[in-house]
Each structure stands twice: as C-alpha cells, then as structure tokens.
Amino acid sequence: MSLSKRVLNVPTKALSRLCLLIPLLVVHNAGAEALEIELHILEAPPLTFVNDPRGYGIVGDVAVAAMTKAGYTVKVHVLPWARAQKHVSEEHDHLIAPLSRIPTREDRFTWIASIMPMERAFFSLERRVSSFAQAKETYRKIGVGLGSAQEDILRTEGFSDEQIYPLAIGDNPAQMLLMGRIDAWFNGVPESRYIWPKVSKRKLLMSKVGSSADLYLACSKQCSPEMVEHLREAVEALRADGTVKRVHDLYLPH
Known part of the structure; x- marks a missing residue:
C-alpha cells in the first residue's frame, strides 16, 4: 500500500x-x-x-x-x-x-x-515574544505544520512567505527547532508540550497564547x-x- x-x-x-x-x-x-x-x-x-x-x-x-x-x-x-x-x-x-x-x-x-x-503559541529556545507583531519582528523562520491551521493563521496575520516554514506535522518542527534550522515553532500548546520532552531536555520558551480555535x-x-x-x-x-x-x-x- x-x-x-x-x-x-x-x-x-x-x-x-x-x-x-x-x-x-x-x-x-x-x-x-x-x-x-x-x-x-x-x-x-x-x-x-x-x-x-x-x-x-x-x-x-x-x-x-x-x-x-x-x-x-x-x-x-x-x-x-x-x-x-x-x-x-x-x-x-x-x-x-x-x-x-x-x-x-x-x-x-x-x-x-x-x-x-485549542490554544496556540510561539515556542522557541532563545527569545520569548508576547504578540504576533513582536514575533514578526523577532523570528526569521517560523515552523508550522504543513496544511495546519497554524499556517493559515500566520498568513492571515501578515507573516511573509519567507518567515513561514511549513513542515510535516508531528515532531519535525520540534527537531528543526532543536537543530537551529528554525527560530520558533507556532503550534498548539498541548501538542507542543506533549512532543517536546520526547525530543529534548532543554527548556522550551512559550509566548503568550496568540490564537484559540x-x-x-x-x-x-x-x-x-x-x-x-x-x-x-x-x-x-x-x-x-x-x-x-x-x-x-x-x-x-x-
């Protein structure tokens, strides 16, 4: 199959x-x-x-x-x-x-x-943000699940195509964040908190909740x-x- x-x-x-x-x-x-x-x-x-x-x-x-x-x-x-x-x-x-x-x-x-x-927020290892506007200025590449609501939300909020980095849904964005390939991960809070401990013991910084649906x-x-x-x-x-x-x-x- x-x-x-x-x-x-x-x-x-x-x-x-x-x-x-x-x-x-x-x-x-x-x-x-x-x-x-x-x-x-x-x-x-x-x-x-x-x-x-x-x-x-x-x-x-x-x-x-x-x-x-x-x-x-x-x-x-x-x-x-x-x-x-x-x-x-x-x-x-x-x-x-x-x-x-x-x-x-x-x-x-x-x-x-x-x-x-489902609440959504930005997750990063270096810099915590408090708004979409601050995220837009702070993060160069933001990982999101391909075809996810997160991708649509960032586009609606005016993030550029260069900033939005779609990845296969699952632990891929977490892995990319850990490797430094993306600056932040915009994702659902429970999913991110569930996945991250399985990927790394490093402290994950979470922004204020930016969206809920x-x-x-x-x-x-x-x-x-x-x-x-x-x-x-x-x-x-x-x-x-x-x-x-x-x-x-x-x-x-x-």
Whole structure:
C-alpha cells in the first residue's frame, strides 16, 4: 500500500477500551446493518495517533466513540493533512478530525461538534515574544505544520512567505527547532508540550497564547443532515456523561 495513503481498521481492542469509557452505548440503528463511514485523521499527538496501543488520541477516540454510539462502522484513513482536507471537503459524508474551525475553512466543511479548545503559541529556545507583531519582528523562520491551521493563521496575520516554514506535522518542527534550522515553532500548546520532552531536555520558551480555535469533528461540505444530527448528539452525550474528560485525562494526565 502506498505510504501516502493508509487505511486502518479500528482494532477490536481499541473499541473494547472505548466501550469501557462509555457508561451506556446506545446506537441509533440497533438491529440494522451499520453504515461504514470514513474518518480521516493524522499523527498529531496527543490529539490524534495513527499507531498507538492506547488508541487514536483525545480527539480521535472521541470521534470513534461518537461514530460507534451513533451506529456507524468506522474506517480510518490517513493522508497528508492538506490532501485529506481537500479530499474530505470535495467528497460526500466523509469525516475529518481534529479540524480547527477558522475563517479560511468555514465554508469548506460541515461543522458537526467541537471536541476541545485549542490554544496556540510561539515556542522557541532563545527569545520569548508576547504578540504576533513582536514575533514578526523577532523570528526569521517560523515552523508550522504543513496544511495546519497554524499556517493559515500566520498568513492571515501578515507573516511573509519567507518567515513561514511549513513542515510535516508531528515532531519535525520540534527537531528543526532543536537543530537551529528554525527560530520558533507556532503550534498548539498541548501538542507542543506533549512532543517536546520526547525530543529534548532543554527548556522550551512559550509566548503568550496568540490564537484559540476549537477542534472539531467535521464532515464534507455535502453531508447527510441525519448523520450530522446523530453525531452531534453522540458527542454531546459523551461530554455530558464524562467520557470526553476521561479520554482527555488518559492522554494528558494531570
């Protein structure tokens, strides 16, 4: 199978663990054959994992649990993130997570439900900044995930193409920062704090939070209203019964 596209079957062990996290699993289509739905994710720990024994990460596990609770069979796909967004946007009834709800994406997707908030900041080893304006003057090259909301946010804030250095999402920007190939890393706070200790013991300087946008379970622009309603209800039920918090604490314990 091509490395550019991977299809993952949700393992029985992962589903069993998710069922233990959900106090009462009630599906809408009990007794009927479950409809298989594609869910597109990426490797963005601890938000989503492609291959981790614990599961699919905070947002990934909640998305899979919501799909299961709503009576759908899950088929997980992994594509380069920019391509995944284009593919889902142009298809019918495909799901994607975690997707930040930012203005440049608003009209391209159907926004089902927020899973968790996401704060973003600049991370560096030498100089801490307190604003986008100061970052623009201070950092020559800023690493961001390729196809990420961070890349869109910096362009919207007026950073030049020369300053924005898109890299494969994951630990690549952290490695580039450690090697001195970039001056700063603009990224989600929980993801950066999760990745950095695995890369280095050096102190990582964090700016004030510069941007915040919720991470969503989203669907294609052309998406079944019934599916949207069922999944939205499922996510809210998982939030109400404490499942979302339990999943969050599994990957980011206090």
